[in-house]
Amino acid sequence: MSSSRIGLRFFQNSRAAFRNATGPFRRPGAQGFRFQSSDAASAEQQSTFQRLWNSPIGVKTVHFWAPVMKWALVIAGISDLGRPAEKLSLTQNGALTATGIIWTRWCMIITPKNYLLAAVNFFLGCVGVVQVTRIFNYRRSLKDSPVETVKELETEVVDQAKAVASEAEAAVKKSN
Template identity: 45%
Template sequence: MASKLAAFWNHPAGPKTIHFWAPTFKWGISIANVADFAKPPEKLSYPQQIAVTATGVVWSRYSTVITPKNWNLFSVNVAMAATGIYQLSRKIRQDYMSVPEAPLNKV
């Protein structure tokens, strides 16, 4: 167990480097997006969710080709892409696929 902890501690993308802390703090974006699952879809922003999704997709790919492999960066960006896609799907369903309610006729 101690050798695994030492390997993690001394890894080039370990907790002694910015390569660890930047993706760790980036989890806040994904957590905030998950918290917004309770928000009504009409309050979601297309530009924001497109940015979150695109960032997640682009950096997920990039994190697999850099050296050293940074699996923390990969996982946070997969989470960003997934939550962004989910939020975009909610917004698109609301804006383009829902049937508008008929107005009530009062007599």
Template identity: 55%
Template sequence: MASALYKSIITVADKVVPKKFEPLWQHPAGPKTVFFWAPMCKWGLVCAGIGDLQRPAEAISLPQTIALSATGLIWSRYSLVIIPKNYSLFSVNVFVAATQLYQMARAIKYQQSLKDKK
């Protein structure tokens, strides 16, 4: 059912896509595929990470930031070795890794300051 609905929507959209956007529309990692929409949805993690920059350092979960940093780095590499290369997946994962590495540095610095006080 969902597949038939998707195909009918794409059939209608194929007719109204402007010619200058045709290469993007027909690209193997274009809007007609999950290779486009998965990275677009993942930008939510980046937005959440940027929002967490205001969070106090004592409230940062170190295991969570380590996990998100690792997945960001791993998927950044993976997105460049798959075919087709998925640069949108690469960019979102670089930003996920960067925001989480920054958070991790804040958490570690906070924990070090607690040790120094003792």
């Protein structure tokens, strides 16, 4: 038997013991997870604030605070709409676009569905698309041929990716 299986069983057993435990941190009669109420009658008696507080996606969880903090990225992207396109970073805005698109989809797959996080990621993707379009249009206006602009953007992104990869390799070699 491998040590990972022993560790996994230990973890599963300790979680089961924690769920069934009674003590100062458990409500009398509480069963299951900490966010589930023991009966429907007590859920109806809770105020709106108590339901928000005890919700599986409520104020006590990362499901609430991650979207709240991520709005700062959306606000920063919106504030960059006033900056000239030549001062914007294509890689940064491309990364924000990809992040917004990928995580918007992922928020609809995970359980519980996190609509707050999906909304902020959707707007992050929208802001990123607008900024990347501005950068592309600016660079295209500098050149006569849009094909040359696309090739220039491609080489710039590839060069930056290679630089990041070499920095990562150097950091790994240094840590070993």
